[in-house]
Amino acid sequence: MYIDAHRLYEDDGTPVPFIESPHQSDRFEPRYLVIHYTATLTIRDCVAWFLDAAAKASAHVIVGRNGRIAPMVAFNRRAWHAGRSRWHGVEDLNAHALGIELVNAGALERTPAGAWTDGAGHAVADGQVRIARHKHESVDRGWHEFPPLQIDRALAVARTLHAQYGVEEVLGHDDIAPGRKLDPGPAFPMAPFAFDLLGGTRAVSVAVGDPTGREEHD
Numbered sequence: 470m471y472i473d474a475h476r477l478y479e480d481d482g483t484p485v486p487f488i489e490s491p492h493q494s495d496r497f498e499p500r501y502l503v504i505h506y507t508a509t510l511t512i513r514d515c516v517a518w519f520l521d522a523a524a525k526a527s528a529h530v531i532v533g534r535n536g537r538i539a540p541m542v543a544f545n546r547r548a549w550h551a552g553r554s555r556w557h558g559v560e561d562l563n564a565h566a567l568g569i570e571l572v573n574a575g576a577l578e579r580t581p582a583g584a585w586t587d588g589a590g591h592a593v594a595d596g597q598v599r600i601a602r603h604k605h606e607s608v609d610r611g612w613h614e615f616p617p618l619q620i621d622r623a624l625a626v627a628r629t630l631h632a633q634y635g636v637e638e639v640l641g642h643d644d645i646a647p648g649r650k651l652d653p654g655p656a657f658p659m660a661p662f663a664f665d666l667l668g669g670t671r672a673v674s675v676a677v678g679d680p681t682g683r684e685e686h687d
Contacts, residue, residue: 488516495564503562505570505641506572538622575588
């Protein structure tokens with residue numbers, strides 16, 4: 470993939486279909502990349518939400534579970550993905566970070582019958598569930614797995630963004646808004662993802678949620 474005029478293209482020159490969200494603001498020069506999960510089960514639901522006038526939320530790119538990529542905000546414009554956020558003294562990460570959303574239900578609930586569901590009560594198959602502990606929590610719970618194809622496509626997008634804009638760090642939403650956000654959560658392979666993109670200690674500090682990089686909760 471490559472970027473031209475802040476839009477995404479496949480290597481053969483085909484533009485990746487762009488569906489523009491109305492939820493965006495001033496131009497900016499990105500320094501960081503923030504990874505999110507959508508808390509939905511389909512890319513269609515996330516796209517619809519980012520188009521909804523009531524949402525007041527967006528991201529630069531959504532990556533579906535089947536590898537589909539849906540850019541929604543030009544990469545030189547601020548998407549509204551970070552909310553109240555802070556990292557190493559930098560506040561309002563919307564003004565400093567590109568945002569990638571991965572279609573994923575996130576933290577799951579278990580019914581009395583033992584089935585797994587997302588926050589809206591939709592069923593999630595046992596084979597798509599990982600039991601893990603979030604770095605900001607003290608108990609294990611179920612988390613929706615990320616398919617390998619989805620991770621590979623997200624990494625391809627991230628590499629393209631890094632090549633164009635020189636991303637300094639890869640962060641989770643839970644790194645920049647601890648106590649308020651849990652995404653992308655422990656099912657996302659942040660350490661290898663960040664190492665593949667940037668290498669070195671940047672990946673290690675992000676992977677463990679280095680407390681020296683976080684300030685007080687919002």
